Amino acid sequence: xxTQAPPALTERADALDAADExxxxxxxxxxPDEVIYLDGNSLxxxxxxxxxxxxxxxxxxxxxxxxxxxxxxxxxHAPTRIGDRIGALVGAAPGQLVAGDSTSANLFKVLxxxxxxxxxxxxxxxDPAGFSxxxxxxxxxxxxxxxxxxxAAPHDVLDNGDRAAALSDAAVVAFSHVDYRTxxxxxxxxxxxxxxxxxALACWDLSHSAGAVPVGLDAYDVDLAVGCSYKYLNGGPGxxxxxxxxxxxxxxxxxxxxxxxxxxxxFAMTVDYEPADGIARGRCGTPxxxxxxxLEAALDAFDGVRIEQVRAKSLSLTGLFIDAVDQLxxxxxxxxxxxxxxxxxxxxxxxxxxxxxxxxxxxxxxxIGDFRQPDLMRFGFAAPYLTHRQxxxxxxxxxxxxxxxxxxxxxxxxxxxxx
Amino acid sequence: xxTQAPPALTERADALDAADExxxxxxxxxxPDEVIYLDGNSLxxxxxxxxxxxxxxxxxxxxxxxxxxxxxxxxxHAPTRIGDRIGALVGAAPGQLVAGDSTSANLFKVLxxxxxxxxxxxxxxxDPAGFSxxxxxxxxxxxxxxxxxxxAAPHDVLDNGDRAAALSDAAVVAFSHVDYRTxxxxxxxxxxxxxxxxxALACWDLSHSAGAVPVGLDAYDVDLAVGCSYKYLNGGPGxxxxxxxxxxxxxxxxxxxxxxxxxxxxFAMTVDYEPADGIARGRCGTPxxxxxxxLEAALDAFDGVRIEQVRAKSLSLTGLFIDAVDQLxxxxxxxxxxxxxxxxxxxxxxxxxxxxxxxxxxxxxxxIGDFRQPDLMRFGFAAPYLTHRQxxxxxxxxxxxxxxxxxxxxxxxxxxxxx
Numbered sequence: 001x002x003t004q005a006p007p008a009l010t011e012r013a014d015a016l017d018a019a020d021e022x023x024x025x026x027x028x029x030x031x032p033d034e035v036i037y038l039d040g041n042s043l044x045x046x047x048x049x050x051x052x053x054x055x056x057x058x059x060x061x062x063x064x065x066x067x068x069x070x071x072x073x074x075x076x077h078a079p080t081r082i083g084d085r086i087g088a089l090v091g092a093a094p095g096q097l098v099a100g101d102s103t104s105a106n107l108f109k110v111l112x113x114x115x116x117x118x119x120x121x122x123x124x125x126x127d128p129a130g131f132s133x134x135x136x137x138x139x140x141x142x143x144x145x146x147x148x149x150x151x152a153a154p155h156d157v158l159d160n161g162d163r164a165a166a167l168s169d170a171a172v173v174a175f176s177h178v179d180y181r182t183x184x185x186x187x188x189x190x191x192x193x194x195x196x197x198x199x200a201l202a203c204w205d206l207s208h209s210a211g212a213v214p215v216g217l218d219a220y221d222v223d224l225a226v227g228c229s230y231k232y233l234n235g236g237p238g239x240x241x242x243x244x245x246x247x248x249x250x251x252x253x254x255x256x257x258x259x260x261x262x263x264x265x266x267f268a269m270t271v272d273y274e275p276a277d278g279i280a281r282g283r284c285g286t287p288x289x290x291x292x293x294x295l296e297a298a299l300d301a302f303d304g305v306r307i308e309q310v311r312a313k314s315l316s317l318t319g320l321f322i323d324a325v326d327q328l329x330x331x332x333x334x335x336x337x338x339x340x341x342x343x344x345x346x347x348x349x350x351x352x353x354x355x356x357x358x359x360x361x362x363x364x365x366x367x368i369g370d371f372r373q374p375d376l377m378r379f380g381f382a383a384p385y386l387t388h389r390q391x392x393x394x395x396x397x398x399x400x401x402x403x404x405x406x407x408x409x410x411x412x413x414x415x416x417x418x419x
Numbered sequence: 420x421x422t423q424a425p426p427a428l429t430e431r432a433d434a435l436d437a438a439d440e441x442x443x444x445x446x447x448x449x450x451p452d453e454v455i456y457l458d459g460n461s462l463x464x465x466x467x468x469x470x471x472x473x474x475x476x477x478x479x480x481x482x483x484x485x486x487x488x489x490x491x492x493x494x495x496h497a498p499t500r501i502g503d504r505i506g507a508l509v510g511a512a513p514g515q516l517v518a519g520d521s522t523s524a525n526l527f528k529v530l531x532x533x534x535x536x537x538x539x540x541x542x543x544x545x546d547p548a549g550f551s552x553x554x555x556x557x558x559x560x561x562x563x564x565x566x567x568x569x570x571a572a573p574h575d576v577l578d579n580g581d582r583a584a585a586l587s588d589a590a591v592v593a594f595s596h597v598d599y600r601t602x603x604x605x606x607x608x609x610x611x612x613x614x615x616x617x618x619a620l621a622c623w624d625l626s627h628s629a630g631a632v633p634v635g636l637d638a639y640d641v642d643l644a645v646g647c648s649y650k651y652l653n654g655g656p657g658x659x660x661x662x663x664x665x666x667x668x669x670x671x672x673x674x675x676x677x678x679x680x681x682x683x684x685x686f687a688m689t690v691d692y693e694p695a696d697g698i699a700r701g702r703c704g705t706p707x708x709x710x711x712x713x714l715e716a717a718l719d720a721f722d723g724v725r726i727e728q729v730r731a732k733s734l735s736l737t738g739l740f741i742d743a744v745d746q747l748x749x750x751x752x753x754x755x756x757x758x759x760x761x762x763x764x765x766x767x768x769x770x771x772x773x774x775x776x777x778x779x780x781x782x783x784x785x786x787i788g789d790f791r792q793p794d795l796m797r798f799g800f801a802a803p804y805l806t807h808r809q810x811x812x813x814x815x816x817x818x819x820x821x822x823x824x825x826x827x828x829x830x831x832x833x834x835x836x837x838x
Contacts, residue, residue, distance in 0.1 A: 030482050039486045046482035051474060054709070058473050062656055063449050063465035067458045067787060075656065102704025104678030105524055128690045133679035133704060136692035140675045144563050228705065237481055237494065237708035256559045259523030260552035268792060271547045273555035285521025285552060286647065288710030289656035290473070368486060373687060 005396035009324055013388035016320065022313050022383060028301045029234070029385035036390045036397075038369045041180075041208060041347045041380025044234030044298075053297035057290060078292050079240075079261075079283055085299050086229065086242050089307055090206055090215040096250075098282045099229065099242045099292065101257070103207055104133045106226040106243040109255035109282060111141040111172055113245075114201045114224055116254045118171035121200065123148045125157070125166060125173045131180045134205055138174060144256075147171060154186040157194050167198035172224070177215065178208035178345030181372050183318075183337035185213060185345045189220040196221065201249075207231060212314055212346035212383070214307050217244055224249070232346065232382055235295035243282045250278055259284035301384060313383035314346040317391050321348050321379065324395030332402050336376065347380040350398075354407065358398070361407035367397045424815035428743055432807035435739065441732050441802060447720045448653070448804035455809045455816075457788045460599075460627060460766045460799025463653030463717075472716035476709060497711050498659075498680075498702055504718050505648065505661050508726055509625055509634040515669075517701045518648065518661045518711065520676070522626055523552045525645040525662040528674035528701060530560040530591055532664075533620045533643055535673045537590035540619065544569045544576070544585060544592045550599045553624055557593060563675075566590060573605040576613050586617035591643070596634065597627035597764030600791050602737075602756035604632060604764045608639040615640065620668075626650060631733055631765035631802070633726050636663055643668070651765065651801055654714035662701045669697055678703035720803060732802035733765040736810050740767050740798065743814030751821050755795065766799040769817075773826065777817070780826035786816045 004010075017023060029045045031037045037045055061069045069075050083097030090097075100106075111124060126138045128151040142149040150166045154175045157167055167173065173195040178185050188204060195202040203224040209215055211232030217225055225244035229235035245253045254275070260266045261283035264274045275281035322335055325348075334351040338344045352358055352375060359371040369379040379394070401407055423429075436442060448464045450456045456464055480488045488494050502516030509516075519525075530543060545557045547570040561568040569585045573594045576586055586592065592614040597604050607623060614621040622643040628634055630651030636644055644663035648654035664672045673694070679685045680702035683693045694700035741754055744767075753770040757763045771777055771794060778790040788798040798813070820826055 031485075032483050035485070037485060043481075043486045045485065046477065051477050051482070054473060054477050055470060058465065058470050058655075058713075062462075063470070064451050066450075066454070066456060066464065067462045067789065068782070069656065101520070101524065102678060102706070104680075104704030105520065105676060108676060131679075132682070132685070132688040132690075135690055136677045136679060136682065139692055140677045144675055230705070236477075237488065238705045238711070239709075240707060241704070256563055257524060257527060258555045258559045259521060260550075260555060261523075263551070263555065266551070269551040271551075271554055273558055285523030285660070286649070286657045287521070288659060288707040290658075290713055291707030291710040292657070294477075294709055363487070370486065 003396050003400040005324065005392040009327065009392040010389065013320065013392045016316055016388040020313060020388070021309055022305065025305060025384045026387065031385060034366045036367045036394045038367065038379040038381065038394055040382030041231050041378065042370055043230055043237055044232060044382060045385050047234055047298050047301040049300065050294060050297050054290070054294055057293045075289055078289070078296060079287055080280060082292065082296050082299070083242055083279060086210065086233065087244070089302060090210050090217050091219055092217040092244055096247055096279055097242050097244045098279045099240045099295065100283055100287045101241055103205065103226050103228045103241040104137050105257060105284070106241050107134055107137045107205065108141060109257050110203055110224040110226055110243055110245065111138060111174060112145060113253050113255040114172035114203060115141065115145045115147055117201060117249065117252055121169055121171040123150045123166065123169045123171065125150045125152050125170045125200070127151065127153050127175050129153060129179065129181070130176045131205065131207070134174065134176065154191045158187070158190055167195060167200055170195070170198065170200035172201045172203050174203040174205070176205040176208065178213065180208055181349060181376055183345050183347040183349050185209070185343055188215065188222070192220050192222055208345055208347070211310070213311055222246065229295050233299065234301060235298045236291060238291065239295040240287060240292050245279055245282060250281070253281060255282060257284040261285060261287070305384070310383045314381055315341045317381040317383060317386055317388060318344060318346065318348050320388055321381065321391045321395055324392045325350065325398065328395050328399035329402055346382070347378055350377045351375050352377060352402070357407035357410040358401055360410045361401045362397060365397055367394045422815050422819040424743065424811040428746065428811040429808065432739065432811045435735060435807040439732060439807070440728055441724065444724060444803045445806065450804060453785045455786045455813045457786065457798040457800065457813055459801030460650050460797065461789055462649055462656055463651060463801060464804050466653055466717050466720040468719065469713060469716050473709070473713055476712045494708055497708070497715060498706055499699060501711065501715050501718070502661055502698060505629065505652065506663070508721060509629050509636050510638055511636040511663055515666055515698055516661050516663045517698045518659045518714065519702055519706045520660055522624065522645050522647045522660040523556050524676060524703070525660050526553055526556045526624065527560060528676050529622055529643040529645055529662055529664065530557060530593060531564060532672050532674040533591035533622060534560065534564045534566055536668065536671055537620060540588055540590040542567045542569045542585065542588045542590065544571050544589045544619070546570065546572050546594050548572060548598065548600070549595045550624065550626065553593065553595065573610045577606070577609055586614060586619055589614070589617065589619035591620045591622050593622040593624070595624040595627065597632065599627055600768060600795055602764050602766040602768050604628070604762055607634065607641070611639050611641055627764055627766070630729070632730055641665065648714050652718065653720060654717045655710060657710065658714040659706060659711050664698060664701060669700070672700060674701060676703040680704060680706070724803070729802045733800055734760045736800040736802060736805055736807060737763060737765065737767050739807055740800065740810045740814055743811045744769065744817065747814050747818035748821055765801070766797055769796045770794050771796060771821070776826035776829040777820055779829045780820045781816060784816055786813045
């Protein structure tokens with residue numbers, strides 16, 4: 001990476017880094033020296049302390065303590081213990097989140113339960129531009145529970161038009177907090193309030209906001225939520241997801257993945273399913289404990305960090321990146337992500353006719369972002385482990401790639417990296 | 420553990436160990452020196468080579484390669500790659516198993532899909548004595564798909580009575596291959612054939628047989644199956660489960676946990692769900708890769724081992740244990756597990772009025788079995804890492820505990836260890 005950003009940008013970046021409250025946190029993570037990692041919105045970096053913890057989980061807890069670990073190392077309560085810790089990062093009081101399963105499976109649980117809470121309302125409203133798995137799961141739940149799926153974007157339900165009217169029939173309104181393609185941050189408080197005025201439940205997918213953006217689940221009376229923990233929460237590849245059920249709904253939360261870990265008395269092994277009190281009824285089967293306990297350890301990287309600090313630095317990073325792209329790349333790309341800070345999450349998406357080739361060329365240089373069909377470059381900015389200096393260097397590399405045309409020999413491909 | 424087994428038994432055990440074809444395999448696992456581990460039917464032991472592999476997964480694949488691992492380390496295909504390896508241990512040709520999710524979630528998928536394959540048949544038949552989560556999930560699927568749940572034990576469907584007649588209405592007949600309490604091995608070939616004669620699909624839970632008992636999924640025309648990988652497959656605590664769909668059913672396999680990993684073109688991120696060809700349509704969301712890849716590594720412990728060898732040694736171990744219990748404990752306990760070798764899995768269950776106290780006292784001595792309500796001691800025999808000598812020592816410890824009454828001060832408790 002010999003390409004240099006202009007001095008004015010690097011000086012500005014260095015000044016921002018010098019004033020960065022979270023600068024001491026960067027060293028809690030390991031990222032290869034030759035890499036500028038702008039894909040924390042797909043897979044968060046490895047916290048430096050985690051490998052030693054994983055070795056303990058494997059060698060002592062599994063290898064030595066064996067089955068006794070369910071009691072002696074309290075494996076059993078890890079899902080609710082971790083749920084509370086994630087809850088603290090998304091504005092939920094204890095007892096309302098539980099970790100386990102995938103985001104898809106958890107969305108299945110909460111959408112089905114939400115429909116059952118509103119038995120007389122015939123529709124589920126969701127955004128066809130939301131992450132694909134959310135739409136697929138909504139289709140499945142609608143089919144199983146004989147509901148109609150209505151497509152609308154979050155801003156539509158704030159209008160007075162026909163789409164907003166569709167809310168009046170909705171059992172559940174399910175949206176992503178941040179659009180995975182554009183990086184747009186939707187107005188969770190207003191959309192939630194609109195759903196409530198119409199008599200619907202509001203369900204949010206926090207995969208692209210948890211650990212990066214304050215969410216305020218309790219403050220804004222969100223009903224249901226899900227999210228993954230392997231992006232900005234840095235829980236490790238495919239780390240267990242989580243679900244949130246507001247305390248006021250838990251007694252009537254009736255979800256179809258009724259495995260024994262969600263039972264009131266799991267070891268009585270009774271014939272009939274009886275859900276546990278509280279959020280534990282969101283559990284299903286035996287969770288993958290190596291991934292689960294690794295996630296728990298990874299969350300230590302947030303110790304002493306307030307999510308508002310993360311958000312402030314994230315906006316500083318994304319703002320600087322947009323400025324640098326404007327200066328260095330100019331009209332060659334379109335900044336798809338909102339320029340208004342309050343309307344963007346923690347990523348910047350750029351549109352370009354050869355986005356796949358450009359991203360591939362950047363990755364070859366160690367600047368790791370990703371590509372989304374058909375023409376988007378995505379760059380995620382994980383405030384805990386990025387510096388402003390890296391941000392301007394990445395923009396300079398992008399400018400160099402786009403102007404030098406070194407990517408012309410890369411064949412377009414449908415292959416992409418995992419969100 | 421000062422208690423000694425009688426010389427006649429130890430000599431017999433030593434002779435069996437001297438002739439044991441799998442003796443060289445024992446060293447592939449690490450079990451603490453002070454422990455005789457008879458709970459591999461709950462959580463298999465740690466293969467010795469696994470910690471180094473886990474360190475590589477965490478430090479290189481996650482920490483260094485980061486998001487690139489989905490392609491460069493082929494994380495994406497791990498579920499089907501692992502499925503094929505488990506398939507080889509349960510008699511399934513490649514392309515019919517996929518790893519991921521929990522046994523509960525996978526049973527949900529296959530039962531729902533099975534009902535959809537038999538739209539005109541109004542019942543699901545399952546065993547109320549089966550593992551609790553299987554029954555809970557069957558209840559949920561029956562409710563969602565408007566089917567009636569009919570309870571029958573596997574041997575009932577081989578009778579000519581009313582319960583067998585119930586098969587004529589069944590969409591799916593779902594049983595455990597081995598009873599988790601009694602250790603009874605059910606007659607999979609005959610029950611499967613009876614289901615087919617009645618026009619029903621046969622679904623088996625292999626949690627207590629995979630890795631211990633030959634299953635013959637393809638040979639006996641099983642339709643659907645699920646199982647966990649953390650017992651006799653030694654995949655690690657809560658390791659991803661798997662599901663099997665016979666090749667002939669895959670084109671019509673329509674399962675409701677339709678997450679994006681099961682999509683035909685996951686990275687096209689289309690609005691509508693279109694299932695992948697083949698067994699990949701059994702996938703749901705992003706799997707827990709640390710647990711998944713650990714499972715993959717753990718399966719190496721079976722390299723060069725034929726399941727028939729495992730079965731032969733397992734029967735030798737359980738047979739010796741039953742003999743030793745007969746000799747040393749006598750009428751104080753009831754051997755619940757069938758004495759006929761062909762009718763037992765790889766565990767021995769003993770009934771005793773103070774089973775919980777006895778198991779607790781044994782664990783304190785390093786002999787680790789477990790307890791099932793209300794009065795069962797369970798001892799699992801994982802042939803790859805147990806010796807016959809350990810088996811007779813465990814029986815001697817049990818005899819000593821039961822005759823010395825040292826467990827009288829242990830309070831009964833509803834707490835138990837995880838299956």
